[in-house]
Amino acid sequence: NLAIANDHQVRVWSRQGSQTLQAVLKDVQIVLSAISMIGVRDVACQVQSFPLSPETIFVTATKGLDPQTTCTPSQIWQTIFPNHPVVVLSGPNLSKEIQMELPAASVVASNIPTAAEVVQLVFSSHRFRVYTNPDPLGVELGGTLKNVIAIAAGVCDGLQLGTNAKAALVTRGLTEMVRIGNNWGAKTETFYGLSGLGDLLATCNSPLSRNYQVGYQLAGGKSLTETLANLQGTAEGVNTCRVLMQRAKQENIAVPITEQVYRLLQGEITPRQALDELMLRDIKPEYNY
Numbered sequence: 001n002l003a004i005a006n007d008h009q010v011r012v013w014s015r016q017g018s019q020t021l022q023a024v025l026k027d028v029q030i031v032l033s034a035i036s037m038i039g040v041r042d043v044a045c046q047v048q049s050f051p052l053s054p055e056t057i058f059v060t061a062t063k064g065l066d067p068q069t070t071c072t073p074s075q076i077w078q079t080i081f082p083n084h085p086v087v088v089l090s091g092p093n094l095s096k097e098i099q100m101e102l103p104a105a106s107v108v109a110s111n112i113p114t115a116a117e118v119v120q121l122v123f124s125s126h127r128f129r130v131y132t133n134p135d136p137l138g139v140e141l142g143g144t145l146k147n148v149i150a151i152a153a154g155v156c157d158g159l160q161l162g163t164n165a166k167a168a169l170v171t172r173g174l175t176e177m178v179r180i181g182n183n184w185g186a187k188t189e190t191f192y193g194l195s196g197l198g199d200l201l202a203t204c205n206s207p208l209s210r211n212y213q214v215g216y217q218l219a220g221g222k223s224l225t226e227t228l229a230n231l232q233g234t235a236e237g238v239n240t241c242r243v244l245m246q247r248a249k250q251e252n253i254a255v256p257i258t259e260q261v262y263r264l265l266q267g268e269i270t271p272r273q274a275l276d277e278l279m280l281r282d283i284k285p286e287y288n289y
């Protein structure tokens, strides 16, 4: 809708639609993927078999981690299309609000600045303010990692733990995101921008967020299976949490909040036990000076 409002021609493909992917991709300048994480590699491999101009830009809006490789979506697109520009689009962008034409801001990040600028122009308008950023990994990890913290935030609200607890959780969640991001090569300052703190605040405070909803329902005593069965759309944080736990263990990264969300999702602990585990951790400095 945003691109159409800027007079661009847009074609939409979905596996439920009648048009073939090849027909939709004929002569396109930009391919924007918003496939859920589970389907990214499959769709990218299909796209690889179609003729595309070498200038075609890939934009990815998926927020997740590949369970097999722990790669981010943009890393998958870049591996399959090594000679094409890849741009990450991420920010505090709850789609229902954008559909309602409420104002929002977002970030487009790429190793190729001109590609990010092209995409910035395509989507920018008086109701959607788009910033460029040179740290695609950081921007992508902000949108991906906050989903795990949003599950925890949903639990926090579901248990009615109060505003102080929520502020503590979100702030320490950001510290955890920065720690993981730094370890994987992303820049600290990116996490304090729209795609990090911005998206964290949006997702942790909105019932429109599916990840927040997962936490909220679990706190209300529903099982994960029941919660996911009644959820409209994908809650990427569930898969992200599992992938993250596996990689954090391998790389010895401290991820206390992720660990409690993981154990909760696995059905190993109750929401109350997860809270106690976090509150009773060894006391320590807020950060290492």
Ligand SMILES: NC(=O)C1=CN([C@@H]2O[C@H](COP(=O)(O)OP(=O)(O)OC[C@H]3O[C@@H](n4cnc5c(N)ncnc54)[C@H](O)[C@@H]3O)[C@@H](O)[C@H]2O)C=CC1
Binding pocket: 014, 015, 034, 035, 036, 037, 038, 039, 040, 042, 043, 061, 062, 063, 064, 093, 094, 095, 096, 232, 233, 234, 236
């Ligand atoms: N909804 C939102 O507010 C936002 C969503 N995102 C991200 O966008 C992605 C998609 O989210 P939603 O559209 O909300 O989820 P959704 O569940 O509504 O849509 C995902 C789509 O991916 C399709 N899909 C899955 N596997 C496929 C495959 N192998 N081949 C073809 N299609 C496949 C599904 O059929 C579905 O239409 C997620 O990674 C999400 O984190 C990012 C920003 C905002």
Ligand SMILES: O=C(CO)COP(=O)(O)O
Binding pocket: 063, 091, 092, 093, 094, 095, 143, 147, 150, 199, 202, 203, 208, 209, 210, 211, 212, 234, 235, 236
């Ligand atoms: O990423 C989002 C908003 O920026 C959407 O959050 P959910 O996937 O939790 O609905």
